[in-house]
Amino acid sequence: MKKIKVAVPATVANLVCGFDILGLALHEPCDIMELELINEPIINIKHTDDYGLPETVEENVAGVALQALIEAYEKPIGFNLTVHKNIKPGSGLGSSAAGSAGAVVAANHLLNNYFSKEDLVRFAMNGEKLATGVKHADNVAPCIYGGITLVRSAFPLDIISLASPDLYVTVVHPQLEVKTADARQILRKDVKLKDAIKQWGNIAGLVTGILKNDIPLISRSLEDVIIEPVRSILIPGFAILKDLCKEAGALGGGISGSGPSIFMLSENEFIAKQVEQEMIKVYSSMGIENKTYVTTINPNGVKFISSE
Amino acid sequence: MKKIKVAVPATVANLVCGFDILGLALHEPCDIMELELINEPIINIKHTDDYGLPETVEENVAGVALQALIEAYEKPIGFNLTVHKNIKPGSGLGSSAAGSAGAVVAANHLLNNYFSKEDLVRFAMNGEKLATGVKHADNVAPCIYGGITLVRSAFPLDIISLASPDLYVTVVHPQLEVKTADARQILRKDVKLKDAIKQWGNIAGLVTGILKNDIPLISRSLEDVIIEPVRSILIPGFAILKDLCKEAGALGGGISGSGPSIFMLSENEFIAKQVEQEMIKVYSSMGIENKTYVTTINPNGVKFISSE
Numbered sequence: 001m002k003k004i005k006v007a008v009p010a011t012v013a014n015l016v017c018g019f020d021i022l023g024l025a026l027h028e029p030c031d032i033m034e035l036e037l038i039n040e041p042i043i044n045i046k047h048t049d050d051y052g053l054p055e056t057v058e059e060n061v062a063g064v065a066l067q068a069l070i071e072a073y074e075k076p077i078g079f080n081l082t083v084h085k086n087i088k089p090g091s092g093l094g095s096s097a098a099g100s101a102g103a104v105v106a107a108n109h110l111l112n113n114y115f116s117k118e119d120l121v122r123f124a125m126n127g128e129k130l131a132t133g134v135k136h137a138d139n140v141a142p143c144i145y146g147g148i149t150l151v152r153s154a155f156p157l158d159i160i161s162l163a164s165p166d167l168y169v170t171v172v173h174p175q176l177e178v179k180t181a182d183a184r185q186i187l188r189k190d191v192k193l194k195d196a197i198k199q200w201g202n203i204a205g206l207v208t209g210i211l212k213n214d215i216p217l218i219s220r221s222l223e224d225v226i227i228e229p230v231r232s233i234l235i236p237g238f239a240i241l242k243d244l245c246k247e248a249g250a251l252g253g254g255i256s257g258s259g260p261s262i263f264m265l266s267e268n269e270f271i272a273k274q275v276e277q278e279m280i281k282v283y284s285s286m287g288i289e290n291k292t293y294v295t296t297i298n299p300n301g302v303k304f305i306s307s308e
Numbered sequence: 309m310k311k312i313k314v315a316v317p318a319t320v321a322n323l324v325c326g327f328d329i330l331g332l333a334l335h336e337p338c339d340i341m342e343l344e345l346i347n348e349p350i351i352n353i354k355h356t357d358d359y360g361l362p363e364t365v366e367e368n369v370a371g372v373a374l375q376a377l378i379e380a381y382e383k384p385i386g387f388n389l390t391v392h393k394n395i396k397p398g399s400g401l402g403s404s405a406a407g408s409a410g411a412v413v414a415a416n417h418l419l420n421n422y423f424s425k426e427d428l429v430r431f432a433m434n435g436e437k438l439a440t441g442v443k444h445a446d447n448v449a450p451c452i453y454g455g456i457t458l459v460r461s462a463f464p465l466d467i468i469s470l471a472s473p474d475l476y477v478t479v480v481h482p483q484l485e486v487k488t489a490d491a492r493q494i495l496r497k498d499v500k501l502k503d504a505i506k507q508w509g510n511i512a513g514l515v516t517g518i519l520k521n522d523i524p525l526i527s528r529s530l531e532d533v534i535i536e537p538v539r540s541i542l543i544p545g546f547a548i549l550k551d552l553c554k555e556a557g558a559l560g561g562g563i564s565g566s567g568p569s570i571f572m573l574s575e576n577e578f579i580a581k582q583v584e585q586e587m588i589k590v591y592s593s594m595g596i597e598n599k600t601y602v603t604t605i606n607p608n609g610v611k612f613i614s615s616e
Contacts, residue, residue: 021509152513153506158528160516190498196534198461200508201329205460207512208468211519220466226504 008102011094061127065100092257097139100127146301164299168272172279183258222252316410319402321446369435373408400565405447408435454609472607476580480587491566530560
């Protein structure tokens, strides 16, 4: 096998109370990537979408991730990569993570799974470093492992695959710009101990709910008293939208990544679609263009479409 | 049935990174309590130990817990209570929680389980309020539910019974006085966000390890970067003791409750006893009297010994 085509899912990082540690993979949206293994030690990148992303290896998230993989491989190899991006850059849905994670998962398949999943996360983290300045793993981990993942520690890397509850996810991407760097800068460096205790109670509850498939417990634990009160200031309409979605039956939700996308979890498709209507209503009434998705948690991460 | 005898276990609260939320029940030490149901609306308390604890209802942790239970019951009732305490007050092993939790569990048995476990925790929290000034649930919950419990939230009360891993617990109680109030006062009101993130990664890891019975993950997650660095200052010998116990094979451990007792988890009895030897060595070399226990996690909490 020399060539492979994969679908690479969007991801939700900073899962409510699980800032910097919990993330999940979605079924939609997803990028389509075609990767060809070549014997020359070069990487050629071509984008077929209109996002105007750089195609130079050193400036491309997939490029630097593939470079890290090539350096760790035993023989000189190279790749031809074609990317069709559907996950909009800057949406808060793990667009850069999809680029770097998708490329290394596809490459590893062409190399007969020479590397472990943990290795792949390490390579893909180079893409995150390029995109955000920080080598974080909370989007690339669910993209590679699927389902809901815990990054217990980034250095040393310790990833635990939790589970993939049978839940619906409704996402709205209001067409606002929130820069990850701004979203990080706005955070306070210190937090109150009593808030931290509340947060870790909810994290422990959320993880327990996910592992025991206890949906009411998941719902009760979906509360973030530390990050959301600060970051939601950057997203107009956040508070009212969250209230309306919960009234419509959503289990809970919050900011996806560093925003501006907002996600909500629901028990079934009917509720998830009601939630979508509330999201559209809020942003349409504010005159803000928006794109919505009703999807489910993706248990597998990157999906192989075809190979030759 | 009018009379019951129960064994009420010691508990470890503030389970390393799980400050204020995670606790576990031990098999030893345990208090012995005898409770008799009477028709008069009075509570008589007698201690057969030498700790000199108050026997007036309003000043006794079991007294105030029973009072709360009586107020919630449909008919006027009262109790004769005899307590033989083996869990030393001020040891950090949930001595006051054992008093209040044991009394209400025994009472509920005499009332044909009229109340739920959650009700019993609420009644017992009155004893904690009397003993420490705070209505916390992280000792009474494992004492009543057994195993390892999560108090996701104290107000409103939300207790989740996690699991009871097959682990050994070695405990040392150095005969030092650490007042819970002092241990609370020494804590900083603010913590660094980056430390809080590290802590909640470990909490999520610990809970996952407990639920999946993943012992290496439990071990990796037994790290407290927020409370222990501050509180351990009050416990001479803590740092060296911890190092030696881990060298002897302990999975990890920390301060029990607010101290001065220290506990360590181990995979088997052989290691747990090696760990005990290290503990004795440290405190004996410092000339500090100490009492040690090698025990296991108690899956059931309060145990019924006999009834008539």
